[in-house]
Amino acid sequence: MALPASDTDEPLSPTGRLFLRQELKQEIYCAVGFKNPINVEAVKAAIQASVLLKHPRFCSLMVHDRHGVEHWHKTSVNLDRHLIVIDSLVSSSAADDESAVNEYLADLSIGAGLSADKPLWEIHFLMAHRCIIFQVHHALTDGTSFMSLLLSVFRKASDLNAPPTIAPLRKKRSMAATTIWEGIVRKVVVLWYGLMLGMRVLWVSDRKTAISGGDGVELWPRKIATARFCLEDMRIVKRAVGDATINDVFSGVISSGLSRYLDHRTPKALQEGHQITGVAMVNLRKQPGLQEPSDLTRSKSLLNWGNKFGTILLPIQYKRCGPNPLEHVRRVKVTLERKKKCMEANFAYKARNNIMTYLGAKVAGLVTYRVLSNTSLTISNMVGPQEHVAIGDNPVTYIRALIVHMLSYAERADMQILVAKDIIPDPEFLAQCFEDALVEMKEAALATIVESS
Missing domain, CATH: 3.30.559 (Chloramphenicol Acetyltransferase)
Incomplete structure (x- = not known):
């Protein structure tokens, strides 16, 4: 999509541009399972009340200016265009919910990808399997930033009016060289x-x-x-x-x-x-x-x-x-x-x-x-919520991401x-x-x- 650059447009980061290459097309897939049947309207309400729809990247189109340079162009978001509700996976031969969700994710990962005529994210509702899947283009963000953003959609399962607890941020241990010799060795x-x-x-x-x-x-x-x-x-x-x-x-x-x-x-x-x-x-x-x-x-x-x-x-x-x-x-x-x-x-x-x-x-x-x-x-x-969470009043049973990827949730960790x-x-x-x-x-x-x- 070619649009003239404006003062409010922001160029993509180098890594974001890299992930737009056809041979490196990368998308984040995050599956969230629920204890009870999904209420689509309750999930929509939670998303509308969250930071997700306020974040600049989730409200921007990826466009090219006249010189072919990629930019983020602010636009309005029609939430319904980003929600895909699937009542049942007719073609699935899976014997259980987990296998059906994994089969759907596997097909999604080699599919056509996200459409560029709207911000580069979607949410898939697998109603029969009590699961929703967040599909986000890697040009927008990495997993750590997206998980932080996703926390704004969750609420504590023990107190539906309270947001999840965030562990105190800690600084990484300094790896600075203490001697000239150590600095030389590090450079070598x-x-x-x-x-x-x-x-x-x-x-x-x-x-x-x-x-x-x-x-x-x-x-x-x-x-x-x-x-x-x-x-x-x-x-x-x-x-x-x-x-x-x-x-x-x-x-x-x-x-x-x-x-x-x-x-x-x-x-x-x-x-x-x-x-x-x-x-x-x-x-x-x-x-x-x-x-x-x-x-x-x-x-x-x-x-x-x-x-x-x-x-x-x-x-x-x-x-x-x-x-x-x-x-x-x-x-x-x-x-x-x-x-x-x-x-x-x-x-x-x-x-x-x-x-x-x-x-x-x-x-x-x-x-x-x-x-x-x-x-x-x-x-x-990647670290996830430390305690049990819910969307609306529906408790979340698992949170999973893709590749050989381990994501922790409460006191468990699932590797996809x-x-x-x-x-x-x-x-x-x-x-x-x-x-x-x-x-x-x-x-x-x-x-x-x-x-x-």
Whole structure:
């Protein structure tokens, strides 16, 4: 859509422009399940009363000016145009609600996408399955900002007049160098990771395994499965490893679960230590938690809005089941600590923006696509509401997002696993491998705690 630029139009961020590339079309899908049948009018009322319809990005069209530059152009929002109500999924062969919702999400993820003649978001109501799906173009925002905004739609399940509690924002630990020598070492390591990233773009690729894709895999039919975790189990593992984070445990679960899955699919085909590379998303905001929804439309908060994330290359080593499953967490923890200190995610973020600015969207799209093609999976996780919430007077039973993505809600965490079904025909078994990995880690952690006490 071509419109003359005006004083009120805002240019898209470099990352936002990148996500508009056809080969990198990215949308956020967030599924919210309910305890009771959905009242569409109650959900509409909650949305109209929320910050969502007041936020500039959710009230803007993505347009091109006469020079072809993308801008956000403020417009009025007709909420009904953004709501898609589906009474029943006639074509679905799923045996239960979860499978039906996952099947719908899988089809949606390779569909035509969002129409550019309205702001780039929609809400799908799957009435028969008591679920609504928020579909938001990644050019608008990343998952952290969107989850903060979504909190304005929720209310506490225990007090329907009160908004959800937001955990106090904490500052990230400073990784500043304390000596000249440490500063020199950091710069050398950053250059090394830059070289590694460049080699990924040009020729270095993961060796083929049972989970490797092929040309055009982003267009292949997909399947989705869900792995469920208890956050307290993760905390037990975290305490046993020492100075670990939930993110370390999550990454360790992926390492252990993938090893289990590959043992099942191709027993004895891989050598011990075979490396599988994941592209992990890292939130780069100074305060990593969720923001107060009411702050998101203020000018200062808009600086934290958008796609404020970098990426790291996370090596995952294939290991056959051994006597101590906690080694997966310890090994990943060391890797993540090293990558934090050298600020690899910040380097990747700045490099991506500089390529977009100086070489253009086509080159940046090609570089990003090559990195994704030469690795095996993408990984992300995000904090959600800490307590049970509701929309209207209908309690929310789960909140889930896509890719290999873990999203916490109250005292549970669900991992959504999106795969090409011709490559991984049994994602349900892969999900079970991840769940079994955490159970085994918890048992080992409890044994460690007992021995040390």
